[in-house]
Amino acid sequence: MLIFNVIGDNPQKPKSIEVNETLITRIGQDDKVAFRELYETTNQSLYAYILSLVRDPNEAQDILQETYLKIRSAAHLYTPQGKPMAWIFTIARNLANMHFRYSNRIIEDPIDEITSNELEARGVDRQDIIVLRTLLDGLDEEERSIILLHMVSGYKHYEIARDLDKPLSTVLSRYNRGIKKLRRLVEQQMIA
């Protein structure tokens, strides 16, 4: 077990996503199979990333759709640079920024009572909702995106650093600081 922990990935951890850069090129040539593969590989991590930016599950869904549409409309222009997910994250971030600019809306409670009820209706446990609400409300954007990408998609820290174009040391420190803050805030919420 010890050797397994040292030399290999824990099987319970999500596998890190690897997007083949040729998928984008093939999507540019209207290859539907390639698009399907890209979608299935990136869907959850992309949603998690967008959620960390906009903090609203419904708005995150809209931006997720727009991101895939943008990929389809510009994949033929894509220049391989070895970081396809960095390009996809950039599109999502730009769309989120445009969304903020046009909506001019300040989110005070990322998961309000209505959303909370919706989530419960979808089968999300009440404790999980508290954790998610605390994460979206209590951490800053950088901490949210790093923690969500690492926990949801199994992104390694160096991959997050590469695809979000941040120094590895920043990613590591923000992650550790964010986790500590999240644990403290969640415990406070639980007691309350």
Added chain:
Amino acid sequence: MEKKELTQSIKNCANKLTPDCYDFVANAPVTKLNVHDQVTAQPEVEKMVPGQRSAALRLAPVFALLILALISSVVYSQFFQISSVVGIDVNPSIRIDVNRQNRVIALKNLNADAAPIIDGIGYNQVKLDHVVRAVVGSMYQHGYLQDPESAILVSVESSDVSMAEELESKVVVEVNEFTILDSTQVFSQIVPDMSMHKTSDEHDVSFGILNLATQAQENCPQFTLDELIELPLSSLYQLAFSDTDTVDDSQKPLECGTDSNIESQYFLPLITNPDPTLTPTSADQLPAPTQVHFDGDLDDDSDD
């Protein structure tokens, strides 16, 4: 709450929340862009010809070499470059090369008599005063400096006069402290010319003696350098500084005279009847430093 539980909660939420919008995004009509817009624009990447390195990379070894050279030159100048040369002449003549840190980097015998004196003395990067002590002790063990009337000449050659003065003072203090010599027999001089020790090699004599002989020849041009070099140390010293301002005309220890026979004039009198009033006194009675200054006081009235 444990980190594992936090991770599980967040994954649960993500699993339940992530919408399945594949049908919509795969089938919705899209207009292909002609050029990237502000949303899809990719960052510019510096295009490099295969095999061509960036300018910074190409220059990196040059910078590294420059920095290495700079560090080497600083280290060399501080620890390995000769900053001053100290000469000790009794009969054995010894030369001590010193770096900027006043540590010894070379110890050389300038004649055959000096070879056994310095044999076995560890000197590399050792403080000058320690080496001087060892040299003086070794001279004593080899039978030199046991007569209080023995003379010793300390010469310091350096282009930095203040540093030379400091070294001269240090060495004279060491010599006075560790010998039984009459302090009037300890002579010292500063040679502000770093080429003197090189010239002295050509004359097969120490640079301290050569400097005295050169000074003496200016006062007594009728004698050759080789003749002057052979003179006893105290005679030579007095001839060299016979025109020193600190010495009254009436008290000049030695005049050049008109006799061209150097031996009859300067050897016998000094050997048989050394006059203490004509010799310099201790180092702490030095007059104000000059380029090459007299290490003593010939004033009869002095009670010091």
